Amino acid sequence: MPDPQSPAPRRTPLAAVHEALGAAMTDFAGWLMPLRYRSETAEHVAVRTAAGLFDLSHMGEVLVTGADAGAALDYALTGQASAIAPGRARYTMICAPDGGVIDDLIVYRLAAAEFLIVANAANTAAVVAELTERASGFAAAVADRTDGYALIAVQGPSAAAILGPLTADDLTGLRYYSSREATVAGRRALVARTGYTGEDGFEIFVAPRDAIPLWDALTEAGQGSGLRPAGLAARDSLRLEAGMPLYGNELSREVTPFDAGLGRVVRLDKPGDFVGRAALARRAAAGPSRVLTGLIGQTRRVPRHGYQVLWNGEPCGVVTSGAHSPTLGKPIAMAYLSPGAAESARAAQEAGQGRLAVDIRGSAEPAMLAPLPFYRRPD
Amino acid sequence: MSVPEELYYTAEHEWISISDTVARVGITDYAQRALGDVVYVSVPAVGTKVTAGDPCGEVESTKSVSDIFSPADGEVIEVNPEIDDDPGLVNSDPYGAGWLFKIALDSADDVPPGLLTAAEYQALTQEQGQE
Known part of the structure; x- marks a missing residue:
């Protein structure tokens, strides 16, 4: 039944495309998202054997810029953002002072003083608020840019072969957990070799107005390669097979990264204090509960x-x-x-x-x- | 969405096809679409007494699990032998090869009480679809 208290879910720039494809749409973290187009099993298999096309525009994008951006993130996150080379990316977490996980994140270092942080849709507001507060003593600015980006992922063994012909820029040299600017199907994009499926693939950040042209270009380029649009149901079963945690399931404020077997993201060896350090150090010494x-x-x-x-x-x-x-x-x-x-x-x-x-x-x-x-x- | 005229329906999204005192039961096209890909179906064993409105099995999809409610009183006399090996039949042919079980009806009335016609069921799903 409709809940009169809950606002209508937000639409991504691709919502009309999903509806035209006949997708079953669902409210996910306040966004109207495709759950499946036809068979989520067929979508899952396509990603494992060919490629899948995902709309991830609900994900949060947070830009952290400034001379002290790296230092601010070293204090705010469990990882050492300042040690990421420009063009590289790292999986990391933002924890509460007691060590509980506020969100898991990917941090892309775009330039010496520019970091793009991708947060889960449900947590974006909390991440922005925490980063803003934690960065307050640093020469660093935190900006929620979620509305400034559409995010489209191509995932699967055929992803590189589908994306390659759409750009003159070199993507074969783009390593896992790296990103670069590129022109894809005539649109300026940030292309990252990251994903949440256990397959090779790319996540492509573009301006919202470029989302439909890029989706259409990828769809056309994938004809004959078995590319299928894939929804959240397939995304969930793919990440589960790949052993990747989902916030709200494996991760929450009640667990630490160590509980989830992800203690490697907590860089207790980095210099300086960071939020949660004392609690996480105790947890590392005591062993997981x-x-x-x-x-x-x-x-x-x-x-x-x-x-x-x-x-x-x-x-x-x-x-x-x-x-x-x-x-x-x-x-x-x-x-x-x-x-x-x-x-x-x-x-x-x-x-x-x-x-x-x-x-x-x-x-x-x-x-x-x-x-x-x-x-x-x-x- | 398909709602065949000749069948009867329940508010729990089962269909029932009645021929004399034997009824065939399955879940509707609306139900299979809402569930997503069916990965496992548990149906009552032959000989089980079933009661209208009581849970008697379950349909498990990739994302959820739903009870099957018997649409009528009776005894299970046959289960679909294909459905265990190929539960996807519920998705591909919900009113045909994806049928679940047959019951011998207790009542000799034409139609067991409380069932919906195709038009009534269609109206129900349209209400539920307007979320």
């Missing part, structure tokens, strides 16, 4: 977000994300387990005794521990 674990369901029923994980019939953790994996043909999930249960379950599994299960609506369905990621692209 829970362990993010991969699970493969041994029946057809799918573990879902919030379901309990059982060890010998006793609750030992909770599922954060679960889906039927099109690539594995089985249910997969990520779950937070207590470290003791995770260790016991691993030992038992190695001895051929699986006693791990997920409580799926009252029925204990057997599950096996599995290393993350579930899927790694072939080299």
Whole structure:
């Protein structure tokens, strides 16, 4: 039922294109987004075998500029932004003073004094507010530029072959987690070799007015290569197979990066203080209070977000994300387990005794521990 | 969206096709579209007594899981043998090859009570579609 209290969701510059394609649209973090066009499974498979085209214009873009921009971000984030070379990018997080995750981010260093930060749509306002406050003592300006960008991703093994002919600029030399300015289909763009699917691919930032022409040019360039538009449903199952966390599922203010197995993003070795340092240093020393674990369901029923994980019939953790994996043909999930249960379950599994299960609506369905990621692209 | 005239419907988005005292049951085109790709279907075993309006199985899609409610009182006499291996039939042919189970109806009345006609169901989905 419509909620009279909630405002109408925002439309990306491509919303009319999705509607014309017959997409099932959904309100995601206050944005009207394509959930799927036809079959989300076919979209998922296209990204694994050919390529998928995604509208990610709901993502937040925050520009941090100024002589002290790097120093300000070193203080504001868990990573060392000042050590990123211009043209390179880094996955990082912004944490609260208690170490809880406010958001996970990609930081692109565009120039010596210019950083582009991509935040999750639901967290963009919080990220902008925190960065603004944390940068206040520095010669650095923080600007929410979400409305200034459309973001289109081409992801999959054919992505480079589809995008290449649309630009005279060299993209083959563009390394993973790098970005460069380029002219794509006649439009000025920032092209980054990043993604959230576990495949090779590109994320292309353009002015909103250029979004539809770029989408159309990519669609045409992908004809014959198996390119398909892909929605949020496929994006979610792709990132889950790739073992990538989703804010609101694996990440929240209640967990630290260490809980999520992402302690590597916390650069305790960087000089100077940063927000959350003391709490995160304590957490690093003490070890995590829970362990993010991969699970493969041994029946057809799918573990879902919030379901309990059982060890010998006793609750030992909770599922954060679960889906039927099109690539594995089985249910997969990520779950937070207590470290003791995770260790016991691993030992038992190695001895051929699986006693791990997920409580799926009252029925204990057997599950096996599995290393993350579930899927790694072939080299 | 397809709503065949000759079928009856429930507000829970099942369809029922009645022939004498036997009814075939499935989920509607509207339901399969809302669910997305179906990955698993649990149907009641042959011999199960089912009661109109009570949950008797579930349809699991990539994103969600929904109960199947029996549209009528009766006993399950057959389940679709294809649906376990190929749950995607629910998406590709919801009124045909994607049928779920058959029940022997308890009542000899023409039509079990509480069902919707195609026109009534169409009106219901149009209301629900206006979000």
